[in-house]
Amino acid sequence: MDNGGHDTTTKVTTRAATMGACPFRGTRVGGAIGSEPQLDHWWPNRLKVELLHQDPVQANPLSDLDYCQAFAEINYDELKSDIRELLHDSVDWWPCDYGNYGPQMIRMAWHSAGTYRIADGRGGAGGGMQRFAPINSWWDNGNTDKSRRLLWPIKRKYGAKLSWADLMILAGNVALEDMGFQTFGFAGGRIDQWEADSATYWGPEGWTGDEHVGHPNEMVTLDERWEGDPKQEHWDLENPVAATHQALIYVNPEGPGGNGDPMDSAREIRESFARMAMNDEETVALIAGGHAFGKSHGMVDPEKIGPAPEAASMQEMGLGWHNPVGTGNAEYTMTNGIEGSWTSHPTRWDNEYLQNLFTYEWKKTKSPTGALQWTPVDADARKTPDAHIEGKENALMMMTSDIALKEDPIYRKICERFLEDFDYFADAFSRAWYKLTHRDMGPIERYVGPEVPDQLLPWQDPVPPLDHELVNDSDIDGLKQKILSSGLTVSQLVAAAWASASTYRDSDKRGGANGARVRLEPQRSWDMNNPAELQNTLSTLEAIQGAFNDAQSGDKRISMADLIVLAGCAGVEKAARDSGVDVNVPFVAGRRDTTQELTDEPSFEWLQPVVDGFRNYRNDEVTYKIPPEHLFLDKAHLLKLTAPQWTALAGGLKVLAINYDGSHHGVFTGRPGQLTNDFFCVVTSMDFQWQPQSDDELLFNINDRQTGETKYTATRCDLVFGANAQLRQIAEVYAADDGHARLVNDFVKAWHKVMMLDRFDVPQERADAMSNC
Template sequence: MDNLSNDKTNTETHRMEGKCPFGGDRIGGAQGSPPTLEAWYPHRLRVEVLHQNGLAADPLGPDFDYAAEFNKIDLAELKRDIKAFLTTSVAWWPSDYGNYGPQMVRMAWHAAGTYRIADGRGGAGTGMQRFAPISSWWDNGNTDKSRRLLQPIKHKYGNALSWADLMVLTGNCALEIMGLPTYGFGGGRLDAWEADNATYWGPEVLDMEKTDDVSKMTARDKRWRGQNGDPDYDLENPLAASHQALIYVNPEGSNGDGDPMGSARDIRITFTRMAMNDEETVALIAGGHAFGKSHGMTPSRDIGPPPEMAPMEAMGLGWHNPRGTGHGKDTMTNGIEGSWTPDPTRWDNSYLENLFRFEWKQTKSPAGSIQWTPEDPDAPKTPDAHVAGQMNPLMMMTTDIALKVDPEYRKVCEKFLADFDAFTQAFSKAWYKLTHRDMGPRHRYLGPEVTIEDGLLWQDPLPERDYDLVGEAEIADLKARIRDTGLSVSDLAFTAFSAASTYRDSDKRGGANGGRLALEPQRSWAVNRRTLPVVEALRGVMAAFNEGRGDGKRVSLADLIVLGGCVAVEQAAGEAGGELRVPFTPGRVDTTQDLTDIEMFTWLKPVADGFRNYVDEGFGEIARGVSPEEMFLDKANLMKLTAPEWTVLTAGLRALGANHDGSQTGIFTDRIGTLSTDFLQNLLSTELEWHKLDDAALTFALVDRETGERRFTASRNDLVFGSNAQLRSICDAYAGRDGEERFRHDFVRVWDKVMMLDRYDVKGHRRHAPMAA
């Protein structure tokens, strides 16, 4: 052995005998050192995120039909079980005021409150509060106890009741037993089975075990631009919470500084990012704070680590409190101590009444956190949650005082003060939106308590179909009519993909159903300009087909856009020598501009879309260091594509010439409109080499090694399939001589998957539904 004597080698071998091979001094070792790949290659594209929460992680298997199982539950009996539990108390975690209701409202609120409109991620839809990092955020302190208290009910109903549905339903039941008439409940949330390793929650890396208070722990400087109060003051996209490890904002103020006006600005930004307007924001804060209490009897520095850092014998429970009993009157959550109202388990308007009736002075909790108490010593008191006969001063947080000092929030508060019924309805509807916002279309809602009101704009409503569906004969006729328009394969495919690819699985929004490609704001997006003449031509086909028919059958523009893509792919496959039939499922409807929330749909506008080789003009400012290929990966993830599907779909779209501007970037073929593997073959060719065309390495030229002739141009979204080892290995599987037929068949399957992503009117509640044949 080079540079080592045999004696030293023998000594080292002897020293290692009987030792654990996973030493903590090794990169990637098992004793706390970072994962090898992330430590060694921090800029590596993490393609593996596309395969999270897959079939291998799911103990219920691909055929488990959650809707069928959930619908077997007697919802009334389930609610009776939950409500009976809520008014009990157990010794290991006693309820405040003999009622777990406020605690469970907080659990449900924090499960849903992670939702953010920018990318649709977060929310209560998959029960992610059970997993890291959310399970161990400081703001979720002791929600682990809430879920553990619910475990007997979960076990009673088994897999027919997901944790995600149970948490939200328990929040509803809690509100009902305390006097709030809830707006409704829709089941249908499918549990995740592993931690989310893909969602970006912020740039901060914090040691949550070694912090003295919330303000120090929740660093904010890396996620904000500008100073609080400046015109350019805003959060980094796609984030919504004001601080790392919080759900909304720091209750002590913008920087833990106790400034109500600065807090109001934070509240408006964060709640807007969570898709709430001013009235909904006030309703949620004032309504939620009508119940329960905050806990701050123990300094945060004394509290043990969160669940993901707790010792094994804690069995998944964190935040051990060594003070006193560790619970009950000694409980610690956010460090603020006290109740907002004199009757913390009853729905009333006393929160707003007391907020405006009294002047409030700043003080400190026993844990040292900033809070507010009435200046008037004769103000009402609130009973202690655990000590019989003891009365305590009312409490407000800086975020509560913010509602009083901000002019716009104050107007809403005064409206609710004058009309308690209006407040009740506003909170009930805002709570329904909060807990259902990420569920997507109403087709996914299950159970007898689904609200029947139409026109809830945040649900992206679609009108009911009032005509019969076209059959095989009519579909064949429509295909012929589409071909007769003279529209190119490339234009038809691009338009169909543009309609369908707005879908994001995070909150089930977007997709081709509804025909919103023809409405604002989508029709005016720069990435969709190429679709305008295609949509108009297809309108003509629709009008001619629908006019004067006596058989009751009609076709929507939304269906025609997708069918046009089917025509294009079938023609492209035929040009490649492989006759293929692309599946088409009719039934899409056309919605209206009035049923389309322009502001909320603007959030679906892509900053970068690698499928169509599009990068927004403001990409650099918006992306702030995130590369186009990272955004491309994120787009594939939101569309629920696997790595092979991502690769095949991109290669096929390049063969079809589906760039947003009709350019030649990434079109590594002379046969545009032919469903070939030319993109893959030229990408991997050893006879060609790539040269940068700009210092930022955003565009490239493919040059013949021998002649120096420039053959093709490419973007980073093209070259990533050759530069990334995992994607390159997939390309190899299709680029060989035996890969072309497989490629065409696989492209048709993934094409149909994309066209059907939003069709919850025909899809069931199986997590791993097979792709269409």
């Protein structure tokens, strides 16, 4: 048959020969799924809405586990005994220094917890994130992968009952105790996450995971997080980061950029540790206490060390930093490049670190790898035993960051007090270590285990225990009627409840409505809370509370914390009803009122966001490097909202008119105070044009396309729901003709979720609120 000159035989044969073959056959090298340039490559400034859906239940093989209950089933004494035994059981593939793995377990725990920063509550030990990129491959975390691998037999034995997050911190505690130190206590309850964290901003330099990228001495000209000169008064570290260089936990031990200047180092230390919620005494206690143990490693040229775990070859078994010199470990170990120990007894708790620091004069020298360090001027100074070669002694070592404690006048006074009173120092270190390792755990209700201290500490944001009978359904109905007949508007009721509950941030479990701190400083004076109107609302609610409590017999009462939330629920129900949809907004009583004395005002200042798009608040005193909608996304992430929940709440709250300054930005409705879908109808409509009011494109006029008349005004945080591709798809669902009732119901579920975020005292109710959304 004439086929027009085209031979089909080859085509048929080729197809037959490849039937059932790998469909990626012939793919170029590096052409595996995911290796092609991703969205961020092409559009680096896009709004990454997918960050709201990190660590999904689908990634968690233990999603059905009640972890606190499982942890309680552990034989805790046996667990600690197992860890203690492991500390002294050296293995060939990674021998322990001085016959004790304790110091390296302390370092692992320290670096797990030490990523915490107070600005946004992110980092810390809570999710066991040291197991994942980028943290597992930071230069400063060199060889912490070995510590976790050493602990695998313990994890294997206890399985799902013991999270990696808890095990890493407990191993540090047991190590301290094994070497003679009395810890303040330990709480379990940290729940592991199951995928790398893509949401946390670790700094502007970026992270490539390359073999040697990240050493702070190589980042001097690249580091973008500092402004000014370390020797000048104006020297600022970008918020919210706390580490002074990319890929570090705290500071460069050699001084800023490796400059070896102790006073410059002291300035870095003070700023970095303050960003991690530590005062000067806690800072000195942590450094002096931590450096009582172990050694630093710098025996091999860093150019010979292999890639970090995320870039290591398959044969490395998930470990990184392969060392090809000698045995690759023991006396050949390379970690941060500085070599030596601070004391002559590196596995014993004592005050020798401070004694050595102040007894001797110190001179700059170099480690075998060329890193800057300090050694005693006096050749007859104490020596430290070699960690592996029996009979060998080495000179003591100090880092520039150690000498900083001696030269900075404030740090020096603290050191001198610790030298004079060893018991005081021990207590300060125990408390600072406990704070470091538990700072991000949140309310005491999340603490489990037999070693949880009875003492409540200021940084735990104490709320007094429940001491009264709770209101019942009949009481709640009566209180709603009182609230709605009080003269307060829907906007006022909703605004007060939102101001109270939306301070929550899931990063460190701080904030929320429990405690009613919206009545206290600093929250009641925040501009974003519209203090005058808030006080009017609270005064009215306090009168309702007083009348109700006075009328009760027995010990039944309602707290202001509960009443503020209940008032918001009543407002939402009225707003929905007035829009034509009857809905019941869930309310769970049991919140308690705290006091001003139990509120650490400076630390609570950090809970005030620089941008809150729900209320169109923006702090103009803060310099922005990214658009407001990106910070709005960050706020939604801290509230654990999904993209639909974020969208429903943002649009619903806008038509309820709770803008902090009473402005009409984003209030796209002619019936404010009713829970309509009007916001979404406008933001998705092509009947309007969006016209920037100025070149900065922060405010917009929403103009009628036909007449040019300005119908509404808006911010970027309003319009992102019509401009961003992913958010627009959700907005269109609510803008559709059948979208109103769906919006109301979705809004109510998301509202209840936010109101319950801090209710760790009723975990099942909280879980129901989360799952129903």
